[in-house]
Amino acid sequence: MHKRWMYKTRWTVIIILTVCMPAGHTQGDSGQLLSSSGQQTEASEQAYSPPIQVSFVRETGEDLQRMIDQLPGETLVDNRWTRLYEQELGIQIRYDWIATGDVYNQKLGVSLAAGRFPDVVKVNPYQLRQLSNANLIEDLTDVYRDYASPLTKRILEAEGKGAFDAATINGKLMAIPESSSSIETAQYLWIRTDWLDKLGQNAPETMEDVLEISKAFTKLDPDGNGKKDSYGLALTSYLWDPVMGVSGFMAGYGAFPNIWIRNQEGELTYGGIQPEVRKALKILQSMYKDGQLDPDFAYKNGSKEYRLIQQGKIGMLYGEQWTPFAIQSTREQDPEAEWQAYPIVAEEGRERAVPLRSNTGHYFAVRKGFANPEVVVKLMNLHLDKNWGQNAEYETYYNDDSRAVWMLSPVTPFPGTKNIDAYRDIRDARRSGDFSRLENEALAIHKRIAAYEAEGLQSGWGWRQAYGPTGAFSIADHYEQSGQLLYDQFTGGITATMVDRQEILRDLQLEAYMNIIHGSPIEEFDQFVEDWFELGGREITAEVNAWYKATAARSPQDFVLSY
Numbered sequence: 001m002h003k004r005w006m007y008k009t010r011w012t013v014i015i016i017l018t019v020c021m022p023a024g025h026t027q028g029d030s031g032q033l034l035s036s037s038g039q040q041t042e043a044s045e046q047a048y049s050p051p052i053q054v055s056f057v058r059e060t061g062e063d064l065q066r067m068i069d070q071l072p073g074e075t076l077v078d079n080r081w082t083r084l085y086e087q088e089l090g091i092q093i094r095y096d097w098i099a100t101g102d103v104y105n106q107k108l109g110v111s112l113a114a115g116r117f118p119d120v121v122k123v124n125p126y127q128l129r130q131l132s133n134a135n136l137i138e139d140l141t142d143v144y145r146d147y148a149s150p151l152t153k154r155i156l157e158a159e160g161k162g163a164f165d166a167a168t169i170n171g172k173l174m175a176i177p178e179s180s181s182s183i184e185t186a187q188y189l190w191i192r193t194d195w196l197d198k199l200g201q202n203a204p205e206t207m208e209d210v211l212e213i214s215k216a217f218t219k220l221d222p223d224g225n226g227k228k229d230s231y232g233l234a235l236t237s238y239l240w241d242p243v244m245g246v247s248g249f250m251a252g253y254g255a256f257p258n259i260w261i262r263n264q265e266g267e268l269t270y271g272g273i274q275p276e277v278r279k280a281l282k283i284l285q286s287m288y289k290d291g292q293l294d295p296d297f298a299y300k301n302g303s304k305e306y307r308l309i310q311q312g313k314i315g316m317l318y319g320e321q322w323t324p325f326a327i328q329s330t331r332e333q334d335p336e337a338e339w340q341a342y343p344i345v346a347e348e349g350r351e352r353a354v355p356l357r358s359n360t361g362h363y364f365a366v367r368k369g370f371a372n373p374e375v376v377v378k379l380m381n382l383h384l385d386k387n388w389g390q391n392a393e394y395e396t397y398y399n400d401d402s403r404a405v406w407m408l409s410p411v412t413p414f415p416g417t418k419n420i421d422a423y424r425d426i427r428d429a430r431r432s433g434d435f436s437r438l439e440n441e442a443l444a445i446h447k448r449i450a451a452y453e454a455e456g457l458q459s460g461w462g463w464r465q466a467y468g469p470t471g472a473f474s475i476a477d478h479y480e481q482s483g484q485l486l487y488d489q490f491t492g493g494i495t496a497t498m499v500d501r502q503e504i505l506r507d508l509q510l511e512a513y514m515n516i517i518h519g520s521p522i523e524e525f526d527q528f529v530e531d532w533f534e535l536g537g538r539e540i541t542a543e544v545n546a547w548y549k550a551t552a553a554r555s556p557q558d559f560v561l562s563y
Contacts, residue, residue: 048089059099061100070403077093151388166363166491166494176380182416192338195222196213217315232287232292234305239510254346257277260544262489293517340465343478392440394440422441445467501537508531512524
């Protein structure tokens with residue numbers, strides 16, 4: 001019998017605590033961001049003299065440390081970015097502490113709860129609301145208006161005002177969103193084509209084909225070792241992982257479990273409680289029972305589950321455009337391993353819809369009383385200018401010989417369409433045969449693809465699988481041109497009830513989904529839906545729709561579902 005995922009005791013405790021909290025804890029409605037059309041001031045271009053110190057905290061991990069080990073003379077606290085910020089801005093970056101993964105999240109939680117945090121801190125929307133309610137952070141409305149460069153404003157506001165709505169409380173901008181991109185969250189189906197060819201399978205066109213491939217990869221010994229030790233599909237303990245998650249799979253059944261969607265009545269409804277999810281879970285349950293999923297996936301994060309892929313035990317996964325850089329090392333273990341991106345597919349008779357999350361999830365807040373709150377905007381200005389400005393040094397400050405050196409910076413905003421724009425530039429140059437006009441990011445990527453194709457430079461493989469003629473971005477381009485992108489319809493940030501109940505509801509959802517995949521009766525989904533409404537979902541749905549009705553201009557990204 002499988003071990004059930006249990007959170008109900010924690011829900012009970014949290015519900016009791018939240019009911020007993022003072023009413024003022026969740027007060028504060030989002031207002032409109034003040035106009036930011038002014039020009040960058042002269043003060044924003046001047047370096048501090050003498051230099052000032054600005055404290056942060058920092059999360060690190062295996063990938064980041066592995067990269068730093070390849071950079072002689074650089075560390076996380078002393079590197080090309082920290083030196084640049086001091087030389088050009090007079091800002092000395094200092095880290096109060098550095099930690100990995102769960103330890104980082106735990107330390108940050110304790111730090112914020114105690115009101116002891118650095119000068120500038122990166123927070124999620126819930127932490128932002130709590131810090132603002134406690135009057136612990138600075139109002140950055142004037143800072144953004146007066147110090148953000150035109151390039152910074154253009155990039156941060158490219159996807160509309162949703163990210164700023166989330167950071168605006170009682171009409172005041174309480175943090176600067178670290179821009180991201182919805183289209184970067186598009187899912188693709190990645191398949192080992194050497195296994196497809198060996199087993200005589202064709203590329204999938206429907207979900208029925210995907211299930212057939214998964215079964216073949218599990219039953220027909222694709223690695224040829226004479227053992228039944230391979231699995232059809234990779235999943236991790238966090239079902240919404242951008243690589244090896246279930247979002248792309250469920251979309252094939254019209255299920256969108258982690259975004260808000262618009263129904264035929266013109267109202268927003270949470271995708272995670274829709275009947276289409278029930279069907280997708282039932283199919284995943286059948287795959288689990290049939291041995292097509294790693295039996296221990298529920299206890300493995302992405303790194304641990306990836307080891308099975310690296311060992312050649314899994315031949316298919318759903319993932320975002322950066323997946324090839326994660327799976328490239330499989331080719332070190334097996335030079336014959338070949339992966340290809342395919343569009344996600346839908347079940348027979350269903351129209352394809354590719355869900356996109358609202359992808360700005362982090363915000364930079366400034367400690368109340370810090371003398372120079374404008375530093376966070378100045379850092380962003382320089383970061384964007386050095387990578388995408390008129391005099392960008394992309395291969396020095398963003399990607400140095402396939403090393404993601406942008407991660408060395410404490411702030412990392414980027415243009416939301418930069419990747420698909422680079423793909424289109426390379427595509428057009430390839431069609432014309434004229435690569436002379438490529439510059440910055442597109443030029444750097446083209447050179448790596450060309451080096452792989454002409455010289456076999458292995459680090460270029462991932463770039464080709466993402467940006468090449470049949471790579472992930474060629475599919476993203478088709479998704480967009482054919483109107484198949486389904487945007488998250490709620491971009492209004494945090495509602496009052498979400499502050500205290502959203503984590504409870506997410507735990508509830510994950511537990512129910514996991515239990516069903518592991519064999520619980522499918523009726524547990526129906527109970528989950530009832531519990532979701534009772535534990536705050538009803539109030540959240542009302543708040544979301546109140547925001548939706550109050551939003552005057554509807555986005556051209558609206559997508560009406562057919563059910």
